[in-house]
Amino acid sequence: MPTAITGLEAARQLDEQDPLRHFRDQFYIPQHEGRDSLYLCGNSLGLQPKSAEPALLHELEHWRAHGVEGHFRGEMPWMDYHKFLLAQSAHVVGAKPEEVVVMNTLTTNLHLMMVSFYRPTAQRYKIIMEAGAFPSDQYAVESQVKWHGYSPAEAIVEVKPRPGEDTLRTADILEAIDEHGAATALVLFGGVNYFTGQLFDMAAITGAAHRVGAYAGFDLAHAAGNAPLALHDWGADFAVWCSYKYLNSGPGGPSGAFVHERHGRSPELPRFAGWWGHDEGERFLMRKGFSPMPGAAGWQLSNAQIFSFAVHKASLDIFQQATMPALRAKSEKLTAFLLQELAALPGSAARFRVITPAAAASRGCQVSIYTEKEGRALYDYLGQKGVVCDWREDNLSGRGLEAGQAGVIRVAPVPLYNTFEEVHRFVTLLGQAG
Ligand SMILES: *Cc1c(COP(=O)(O)O)cnc(C)c1O
Numbered sequence: 246m247p248t249a250i251t252g253l254e255a256a257r258q259l260d261e262q263d264p265l266r267h268f269r270d271q272f273y274i275p276q277h278e279g280r281d282s283l284y285l286c287g288n289s290l291g292l293q294p295k296s297a298e299p300a301l302l303h304e305l306e307h308w309r310a311h312g313v314e315g316h317f318r319g320e321m322p323w324m325d326y327h328k329f330l331l332a333q334s335a336h337v338v339g340a341k342p343e344e345v346v347v348m349n350t351l352t353t354n355l356h357l358m359m360v361s362f363y364r365p366t367a368q369r370y371k372i373i374m375e376a377g378a379f380p381s382d383q384y385a386v387e388s389q390v391k392w393h394g395y396s397p398a399e400a401i402v403e404v405k406p407r408p409g410e411d412t413l414r415t416a417d418i419l420e421a422i423d424e425h426g427a428a429t430a431l432v433l434f435g436g437v438n439y440f441t442g443q444l445f446d447m448a449a450i451t452g453a454a455h456r457v458g459a460y461a462g463f464d465l466a467h468a469a470g471n472a473p474l475a476l477h478d479w480g481a482d483f484a485v486w487c488s489y490k491y492l493n494s495g496p497g498g499p500s501g502a503f504v505h506e507r508h509g510r511s512p513e514l515p516r517f518a519g520w521w522g523h524d525e526g527e528r529f530l531m532r533k534g535f536s537p538m539p540g541a542a543g544w545q546l547s548n549a550q551i552f553s554f555a556v557h558k559a560s561l562d563i564f565q566q567a568t569m570p571a572l573r574a575k576s577e578k579l580t581a582f583l584l585q586e587l588a589a590l591p592g593s594a595a596r597f598r599v600i601t602p603a604a605a606a607s608r609g610c611q612v613s614i615y616t617e618k619e620g621r622a623l624y625d626y627l628g629q630k631g632v633v634c635d636w637r638e639d640n641l642s643g644r645g646l647e648a649g650q651a652g653v654i655r656v657a658p659v660p661l662y663n664t665f666e667e668v669h670r671f672v673t674l675l676g677q678a679g
Contacts, residue, residue, distance in 0.1 A: 256665040277631030287659035291493030300559035333561035339475035343540035376403035411600035426457025436468025442601035442611035471609040494557040519546030575660035
């Protein structure tokens with residue numbers, strides 16, 4: 246057992262040794278009573294990079310100066326704008342640039358991917374997913390199943406934690422895939438579950454799905470920019486993510502999508518099409534007959550949303566400077582420090598329990614603190630003290646607890662802009678509450 250390093254002194258030492266500590270200066274930190282708030286909510290909305298505003302203004306000025314010619318002028322002409330995001334997006338999710346594209350918003354892309362990768366037949370019509378997935382994913386899956394004429398009760402298989410446990414065992418996920426294998430069309434998992442913070446073994450899930458002849462897709466909303474990802478090497482069929490959580494690209498920011506190259510080179514794969522996915526050499530010939538671009542680009546519907554892409558690009562530049570391996574190295578330490586401090590808090594076991602797995606391989610940066618009684622009151626107290634985190638009611642049925650009481654306080658120390666000292670201050674406040 247390594248000795249737990251805790252306390253303010255330890256936190257300050259860790260901050261001094263942190264090679265990424267200067268990245269905090271590239272962000273605006275919301276203020277609370279005249280000082281930096283304790284912003285631990287990057288899992289919900291990442292902070293604004295200081296480079297976002299000039300990037301946005303640049304495009305507004307480009308439009309003002311050039312009108313429609315802006316599509317062809319400047320260093321980043323709008324015609325090709327989506328291409329400027331590919332290499333950096335690919336770095337974040339572990340893909341080849343041609344396997345990714347930025348377009349639309351997350352739930353839209355989830356539907357577009359299911360159009361291609363959920364094509365149920367009488368024999369294969371099931372979707373296997375985690376119980377307690379983010380509601381939008383549940384609605385998307387349910388509506389796809391119904392749209393194809395199947396009943397959600399029969400077609401959707403939810404893998405649940407064992408009684409008395411909070412998170413899923415990989416073995417149980419793989420067993421469910423084997424059990425339903427012959428009838429399964431798609432295995433769809435989050436990368437990191439929004440409620441528990443559990444990071445799933447996407448390599449193992451992909452392997453199991455493929456062994457039974459199903460596709461494997463992932464919603465990386467809570468994983469992109471947070472957890473190590475290797476979509477290409479894992480062989481995942483598709484993935485989608487948003488850019489406004491860990492990717493700091495602003496409210497409603499654009500979504501990313503991944504399509505593995507083995508599918509990207511299959512023009513016959515059914516999809517919903519639009520002109521921006523059409524072979525770019527012929528796009529303006531305005532001919533009949535859709536012929537997709539190779540790669541994920543062939544799933545684009547519309548021309549680029551320049552203003553939101555510009556902010557996304559400014560943010561991706563920061564990820565390129567910091568690099569995902571360095572961010573993950575800090576993130577593992579930062580969250581380990583949070584877990585150690587929480588465990589060292591006197592009397593903590595009686596008040597709450599951490600439901601996020603402790604092992605770094607099974608979590609991102611987020612820690613979910615489950616409370617049965619104090620719940621909302623504790624969250625409100627933290628808010629008064631300048632902590633920005635969030636509160637989610639218990640969505641896992643069957644606990645039989647009173648509404649408004651049981652749930653999780655989610656805290657996400659983000660390696661780009663949070664410090665060890667902030668983590669220490671958060672735990673100190675938690676200890677003083679109530
Ligand atoms: C945040 C989140 C969403 C939100 O979807 P939008 O289409 O961006 O509004 C969907 N799914 C998951 C898993 C999320 O975490």
